[in-house]
Amino acid sequence: MRLSIWKCSYFLLALLLVPNRAFAMHIMEGFLPIEWAIFWWALSLPFIILGLRSIRKTIEANPETKMMLGLSGAFAFVLSALKIPSVTGSCSHPTGVGLGTVLFGPLAMSVIGSIVLLFQALLLAHGGLTTLGANAFSMAIAGPFIAYFIFKGSQKLGLSFSIAVFLAAMLGDLGTYLVTSVQLALAFPSEVGGFFASFTKFAGIFALTQIPLAISEGILTVIVMNFLKKYNVSELKALRVFSAKEVH
Amino acid sequence: MKKTLLLLAIVVLLAIIPLFIQKGAEFGGADGEAEMAIGEINADYEPWFESLWEPPSGEIESLLFALQAAIGASFIGYFIGYMRGKHKEG
Numbered sequence: 001m002r003l004s005i006w007k008c009s010y011f012l013l014a015l016l017l018v019p020n021r022a023f024a025m026h027i028m029e030g031f032l033p034i035e036w037a038i039f040w041w042a043l044s045l046p047f048i049i050l051g052l053r054s055i056r057k058t059i060e061a062n063p064e065t066k067m068m069l070g071l072s073g074a075f076a077f078v079l080s081a082l083k084i085p086s087v088t089g090s091c092s093h094p095t096g097v098g099l100g101t102v103l104f105g106p107l108a109m110s111v112i113g114s115i116v117l118l119f120q121a122l123l124l125a126h127g128g129l130t131t132l133g134a135n136a137f138s139m140a141i142a143g144p145f146i147a148y149f150i151f152k153g154s155q156k157l158g159l160s161f162s163i164a165v166f167l168a169a170m171l172g173d174l175g176t177y178l179v180t181s182v183q184l185a186l187a188f189p190s191e192v193g194g195f196f197a198s199f200t201k202f203a204g205i206f207a208l209t210q211i212p213l214a215i216s217e218g219i220l221t222v223i224v225m226n227f228l229k230k231y232n233v234s235e236l237k238a239l240r241v242f243s244a245k246e247v248h
Numbered sequence: 249m250k251k252t253l254l255l256l257a258i259v260v261l262l263a264i265i266p267l268f269i270q271k272g273a274e275f276g277g278a279d280g281e282a283e284m285a286i287g288e289i290n291a292d293y294e295p296w297f298e299s300l301w302e303p304p305s306g307e308i309e310s311l312l313f314a315l316q317a318a319i320g321a322s323f324i325g326y327f328i329g330y331m332r333g334k335h336k337e338g
Contacts, residue, residue, distance in 0.1 A: 028279060030295030031286065071327045077320030081313045085266045089273025090281060124312050125302035184282060188289045201285050209278045212266070216259045223255050224324075231331040 026117065026135040027180065029128025036187045041133030044110070047141045051111035058104055062238045065104075068228070072100030073112045075224060079217060080116050080139075086209040094217035095139050095176050098147045098169025099224055103239055106144035113140025138179035147172025155243040165225045170218030177206040 032040070059066060079096030086092060096116075100109045114136045120126040127135045147168040154164035185199035228236060236242060267275075286293055303309035 026279065028283060028295070029299045030297035031283065033293075034296060067327060067330070070323060074320040074323035074327070078317050078324065079320075081317035081320065083277070083313070084263045085270075085275050087266045087269065088278075089266070089270040089275060090278045091275050092278045119316070122300070123303075124309060124316075125299040128297065128299060130297045184286070188286050188293070190289050198289055201289070202282060205281045205285060206278050212262045216262050219255050219259050223252055226252065227328065227331075231335050 026120075026127035026139070027131040027183065029121070029125065030130060031128075032131050032134055032183070032187050034130075036183070037130045037133060039133075040131075040137050040183065044114075044133045044136040044141060047107065047110040048114055048136070051107040051109070054105060054107040055111060058108065058239070062235070065235050065239060068103055068232065068235055068239075069100075069108070069112075071224075072103055072109070073115070075099045075221075076109075076112055076116050077119075079220070080120070084213050084216065086212050088209045090205075090209050092177070092206070092209045092213055094213050094220075095143055095173050096217065097139065097144050097176075098165075098172045098217060099221045101144040101147040101172065102151050102165055102168055102221075102225070102241060103228075103236075106141070106148040109144040110136070110140045113144065116140075134183050135180075138183060139176045142179040143172040143176035146175035155246075158245070161229075161242065161246055162222050162225070166218040166222050168218075169221035170214045173214040173217045174207065174210055177210045178203060181206050 055069070059069070076096035076099075079094040081093070083091045083093045095113070097109045097113050100112055114132070117127055117132055117135050117139060121128050121132055121135075150171045151164050151168035154167050155161075159167070181199055181202035184202045185195050188198055189195045190197035190201070303312060
């Protein structure tokens with residue numbers, strides 16, 4: 001019974017959030033000058049290769065965590081499909097990579113996040129192939145790494161597990177769009193004011209819109225993590241998600 | 249369970265409140281605005297590559313987005329059911 005309530009509210013939520021008209025949120029196809037497109041591709045590829053190795057190692061050591069890897073991918077898939085209205089009067093979508101980062105580390109998410117981006121670039125004309133390197137760097141690499149360090153740092157500070165998860169997912173989401181702003185500002189420095197003027201402009205568009213969505217992503221990640229804490233404690237321990245203090 | 253519902257309610261509110269405090273706003277994509285900003289900074293910039301395929305209409309695009317969310321949500325639902333079932337057999 002409780003499961004059906006959970007599921008119903010989930011689908012109701014999903015229905016509420018699917019907008020009538022879809023817009024894209026990553027850097028659009030062809031919108032980065034070719035030298036920057038190549039630069040970000042070159043920077044992202046090593047992370048993706050290391051990510052594939054990291055996933056293989058985790059699955060070999062803990063085959064029972066395969067389902068949770070699927071869950072991490074599914075979570076990113078759902079969240080990056082939901083374009084949600086924001087206080088700025090425009091829409092954006094969460095990234096959903098925080099959950100997988102806390103579970104499997106940032107490198108694993110560089111692969112999963114890139115798969116989501118590839119799907120959206122090919123089937124939805126959302127983002128693009130030439131800009132996939134840059135978009136992968138912001139959403140699948142920078143975001144997860146920010147989330148990872150925030151999570152570990154919060155645990156060191158002795159914050160509760162839920163708060164650490166919330167902060168990691170929220171700031172990883174926000175960080176993604178700050179990095180997107182940096183990428184656009186680097187490629188399009190303003191004639192007056194240069195990089196910083198452009199950065200302020202792009203960050204005003206992306207990052208401000210993203211704040212309430214980042215909070216939502218943090219909350220949704222905590223909800224899923226609460227479930228895992230209840231039903232998958234052994235896997236969480238195998239993945240060393242808890243800090244030494246929390247294990248006891 | 250109560251806590252979960254409360255948290256979900258906050259998420260729903262965060263999405264609904266903007267619709268009321270920004271009445272009349274377009275709620276377009278933040279990326280469309282970024283595109284305009286690029287035009288303001290560098291009016292000569294021409295995108296040098298086009299998407300290989302684009303959904304022919306907004307309706308089809310939202311169909312694909314809904315499908316993406318549905319595929320993800322189905323797996324999450326399956327995961328929750330599977331783990332709860334396994335837990336009960338314990």
